[in-house]
Amino acid sequence: MMSLRSTSPIAIFDRLEQQLQHQLQSAERLPAAELREDGERYELMLELPGVQRDAIDVQATDRSLVVSAERRNPSDTEAACEPGKGQAAGQDAVILSEFRYGTWGRSFRFPQAIQRDGISAIYRDGVLTVVAPKAQSVTSVAVQVAG
Numbered sequence: 001m002m003s004l005r006s007t008s009p010i011a012i013f014d015r016l017e018q019q020l021q022h023q024l025q026s027a028e029r030l031p032a033a034e035l036r037e038d039g040e041r042y043e044l045m046l047e048l049p050g051v052q053r054d055a056i057d058v059q060a061t062d063r064s065l066v067v068s069a070e071r072r073n074p075s076d077t078e079a080a081c082e083p084g085k086g087q088a089a090g091q092d093a094v095i096l097s098e099f100r101y102g103t104w105g106r107s108f109r110f111p112q113a114i115q116r117d118g119i120s121a122i123y124r125d126g127v128l129t130v131v132a133p134k135a136q137s138v139t140s141v142a143v144q145v146a147g
Contacts, residue, residue, distance in 0.1 A: 029104050031069075042110055042132045049126035050099070056123060058130055060116045065130060068105035113137065 036043045048056065048069055055070040075094065113135035121130045 029100055029102065030106060031104070033106065033108070035108060040134055042114065042134065044108055044128075044130045044132070046106075046128045046130075047126060048123070048128050051123075051126075053123045056121075056128060058119075058121050058128075060114065060119055060132070062113050062116070062135075064107055064109045065114075065119075065132060066105060066107045067128070067130070068103065069128075070103040071099075071101050073099075073101040 032047045034045045036045075044065060044067075046067060048071075051069050051071050055072065057068045059066040059068075110132070114132040115135050118133040119130065121128065123129075
């Protein structure tokens with residue numbers, strides 16, 4: 001015998017709203033990206049306002065780039081983290097903050113292999129630009145048969 005479980009329509013909508021909210025919050029943490037290509041290279045640009053250059057990491061494989069970064073909260077100081085030590089003297093109290101802090105990572109896969117040793121990256125005015133030259137591919141290789 002099958003047992004039926006009654007679920008209120010409102011509970012279903014509440015669950016859907018929670019799932020949607022979670023996905024939207026996750027998507028908001030990822031920086032906007034633009035990927036361009038010409039005959040010789042790929043150019044990836046990422047908006048990273050408020051991120052320090054030393055908090056950015058770029059890793060490359062034969063066909064992909066992985067970019068990760070951390071946007072640190074400037075109010076996270078050692079004094080604020082110590083127990084019993086509240087707000088530092090002269091520091092304003094934050095009433096509302098819609099800024100996004102934390103770490104994230106994104107992976108970008110290319111249709112063609114890239115030259116890992118030729119990749120360059122520059123961070124200027126809150127925009128990270130990574131240039132990855134395309135690998136020179138060989139269409140055919142002669143294989144010598146031993147025997």
